[in-house]
Amino acid sequence: MAGLIVRKDIDLVRERADLKAIVEEYVTLRSAGVGSFKGLCPFHDERTPSFHIRPAVGTYHCFGCGEHGDVISFLMELEHTTFTETVERLAARVGVELHYEDGGTGPDKAEVGRRRRLIEANKIADELFVKALGSAEAQTARDFLTERGFTAEHARQFGLGYAPQGWSHLLDALRKRGFRDEELRATGLFSEGQRGLYDRFRGRLVWPIRDMTGNTIGFGARKLYEDDPGPKYLNTPETALYKKSQVLYGIDFAKRTIAKQRQLVVVEGYTDVMAAHLAGIGTAVATCGTAFGTEHIKIVRRLISDDGTGGEVIFTFDGDEAGQKAALKAFEEDHRFLAKTYVAVEPSGMDPCDLRRHKGDEAVRALISSRRPLFEFAIRSGLKDYDLDTVEGRAGALRHAAPIVAGIKDSVLRPGYERELAGWLGMDPNVVHRAVAQASRRQAPGPAPRQENAPGRGEPAGGGEGPASGNVAPRPQVQIVRVDPRDPVARRERESLEVVLQHPTLLSAEQWQAFYEARFTVPQYAAVHRGIMTAATGGATPQVWVESISDHVPPEVRGVVSALAVRDIPARTEADVVRYCRDIMNRLFGLQIQHRKAELLGQLQRLGAGGDPAEFSRLNTELMELEARRRALRSDD
Structure with missing residues (x-):
């Protein structure tokens, strides 16, 4: 069983991972000053770049939507992987050997090696199939x-390929690449007979099936x-x-749109996914030879942030009897979602692929827009069985x-559907209401769907250390106030x-x-x-330094830390940076000296002529020292 990754290894991964190189796999960056870069935010739609990164401190911050964090949280958000999965992937990428606490172990090295070989075999197969789609033999597939x-x-665009006719095209290719028969059997790419x-795939049109991170893990093939x-x-x-x-x-090319729109559309086939995406429904996915079930729901809930604050899941099914059965099967799993569930059925029975081919992209979009609540579909489908x-x-x-x-989870909708049901049945609404109330009492209250969220940004796998008892008074929240950009005191504090x-x-x-002695007012x-x-933490790397500060401020202030860590500094060269930093700190200290001098002058005034001579002398001495420090600071400017 895997244990917690030790903190020093997590810090080493953060230090070695090149934030700029990783962000550039998703975002086009341009320079925003010495050591700073900016681009269009990958977490929300925008026209003007407000997403900033500062690789030296390993931090990103979007001044538009407020998303912030480090290289680990960046990949967690975009790839929808857990904290542990992300750290382990980054560690493999940057060559860090991970160690685990509590006697736990990481992934078995032999197993990791076998998995890599399987991924490599599927990648080679993917490349062979894609190349074969352009061959003369594949004309039927292209038609x-x-x-x-x-x-x-x-x-x-969708990576389609063609598996050539014959018995050993892929087999020969993989054996030439050094794959042993034991490895080949484990790929699922081959069948085995007496010889x-x-x-396994011969003379078929092939779709690559990929995991969340884009690795090809299998194929679907059409006769x-x-x-x-x-x-x-x-x-x-x-x-x-x-x-x-x-x-x-x-899921590999739909995941970002799903996460942004908090919507998932479930269609029935590979060509339906293609048609939906080409028609502008970028949230469409399909199951692969099985019904939409519990394990799929776990994936979906994480993608749409199913926390009860929104999100929708739309099922599309053919209008035939099989499609209705599939919709009712999906309804059986409805209770596992906090998001609203819908069904979209095309009256003539066409699937999204046929609909697009015969009526165009707009018809596919109209199908999704015509969705109706899944529970309504389940009710009306059941009514057909009664006279x-x-x-x-x-x-x-x-x-x-x-x-x-x-x-029905929405208490506002429930009375409305009681009235609808009364109308459909031609019955007294009060009778229907009593029947629904009685059914509600019979239904045992089940637990709400369990959130399966990954650890928070910057949190080691398994969570950080917490108080031994729950009887700890909560820390009061820090009030985030709007800062007047014209306020010189607030500006000095921010810049420092x-x-x-x-x-x-x-x-x-x-x-x-x-x-450390400075007083901050905001x-x-x-x-x-x-x-x-x-x-x-003396000697800490810049990445660990910023992460440590984030860990030592209240949660509501962590966004402020990330914003301060990436904000542009008005300097063009490294020498300019040095001068700027010196000047800003001198101005802060000058400001603090002004505050202290005002306090001392007030004390002198209150002391009066008849005050303690020793106290009078002490206050004057401190005033002179402060003035000397102020002049010294000005001479440094």
């Missing part, structure tokens, strides 16, 4: 796509020739990589529908914190001492100042 409204560019291994005795669609069997109950086709022209039929229909209405966060090594021991800046004093 199949053309007939369904897909072009060669569409095929490239040994042979290609093209009449003499093919196999099923219409043939998928990779269960392997160490490919678990059909956990796989959603299209509503008889008293007995209406009573049976009410017994069927009342528990469904009672299970930017310097300390971004360039701590440029401060002398005397400057550090003066900084509440959020004062909280950061306290965090810096608490987090002081």
Whole structure:
């Protein structure tokens, strides 16, 4: 069993990971000053770049939507992986060997090696199939796509390929790359007969099935020739990589849109996914040879942030009997979502692929827009089984529908559907209301869906250390106040914190001492100042330095820390940076000297002529020292 990754290894991963290189895999960056870069935010739609990173401190911050964090949280947000998964992937990328606490172990090295070989085999197969789609033999496959409204560019966009006819095209290719038969059997790419291994996919149009991170883990293949005795669609069997109950086709290129829109559209086939995306429904995915089930729901809930504050899941099914059964099967899992669930059924029975081919992209978008609540579909589908022209039929229909209405999570919608049901049945609304209330009492209250969130940004796998008892008074929240940009005091405080966060090594021991003694007036800046004093870690790398400060401020102030850590500094060269940092700290200290001099002058005034001579002398001496320090600071400018 895996244990907690030790903190020093997490810090080493943060230090070695190149934030700029990783962000540039998702965002086009341009220079925003010395050591600073900016681009369009990957977490929200915008036209003007407000997403800033400062690689030296390993921090990003969007001044538009407020998203912030380090290289680990960046990948967690975009790839929707857990904290542990992300650290382990980064560690493998940057060559850090991880160690685990509590006697735990990391992934078994032999198992990791086997998994890498499986991924490599699927990658090679993917490349072979894509290349084969352009061959003369694959004309039938290309005609199949053309007939369904897909072009060669569409095929490239979705990575489609062709498995050549014959028994050993892929087998020979992998053996030449050094794969042993034991490894080949584990890939699911081959079948085995009396004469040994042979290609599982032959003479078929092939779709690559990829995991959340974009690795090809299996294939779906469509029959093209009449003499093919196999099923219409043939998928990779269960392997160490490919678990059909956990796989959603299209999740690799749909995940970001799903997360942004908090919407997931479930269609039935590979071509339906393609049609939906080409029609502008970028949240479409499909299951692979199995019904939409519990394991799929776990993936979806994490993607749409299913916390009860929004989100929707839309199922599309054919209008035939099989489609209705599939919709009712999906309804059985509805209770596992906090998000609203819908169904969209095309009246004529066309799937999204046929709909796009015959009526165009707008018709596909209209289908999704026509969605109706899944519970409404379940109610009305069930009513068809009863003769509503008889008293007995209406009573049976009410017994069927009342528990469904009672299970509607939205307490505002429930009374409305009671009235709707009364109208559909031609019954007294009060009778329906009593039946729903009775059904509600019979339904045992089940637990709310459990959130399966990954650890928070910067939190080690398994969570950080907490109090031993729950009887600890909560820390009061820091009030984040709006800062007037014209306020010189607030500006000096902000600029000095930017310097300390971004360039701590440029401060002398005397400057550090003066900084610790400084008084900050803006509440959020004062909280950061306290965090810096608490987090002081001599010799820490810039990445660890900023992360440590984030760990030592209240949660509501962490966004302020990330913003200060990436904000542009008006300097063009490294020498300019040094001068700027010195000047900003001198101005802060000058400001603090002014505050202290005002306090001392007030004390002298209150002391009066008849006051204690010793106290009078002490106050005057401190005033002279402060004035000397002020002049010294000005001479440094």
